[in-house]
Amino acid sequence: MASFMVLREFIMDAAKAAALSEEQLWKLELVFEEVVVNVIRYAYPAEAPDTVSVGYAAHENHFAVQVRDSGKPFDPLAGADPDLALGIAERRVGGLGRFLTRQLASHAEYARQDGHNVLTFAI
């Protein structure tokens, strides 16, 4: 998780410099955490010393982020939505990060390119 904290600081510093609104900042921070934590947990299950790289582009109306990793093929956007009507006993702990990502990002897409997972999203 140390690598996640470094990446988060990098992206949030850039977002603050780009003068995003308070609402855009928390949405960006949340979606970024959900995406990168998923990659760290699932694409690198053995804590392999592989690389995750992040990049961003600040546009007038949105802030775009790309997360690229060389782990095993993993689409963090795929999967069914959690059933929000279920009670405490039946409700599963997983799937919420993906759900929040799809709810909060104005755009999100996954591609497998040249042996890399590439996840692009915008806030």
Next chain:
Amino acid sequence: MDISSTKQERGVLVTLVGRMDAVTAAQFEQACDPWIKGGEKNIVADFTRLEYISSMGLGSLLSVAKKLQPNGGKLAICGLTGMVKEVFRLSGFDKLIPGFENADAAFQKL
């Protein structure tokens, strides 16, 4: 995240200050587990000074709620504000875990 817990007349009050994210979320469960093992039924989490929550934080809350349920106990939240309130609404947690204005109101209803 700073977390403290105290025994009250009607249950345990857990106060969270800061951020409940992938790095810190497990602290909540760790703070609640000894109380649950000790037979406490009701826990109120005070979110007044919680600035941020992610799905990992929600997962930690759900785990505690699941542990309390078999003993007839409940987890409640008070002081929802800002992005934390919005994430609760988006994820349906506002329907799952009862929310109150303050700790006194929460303990009265549990």
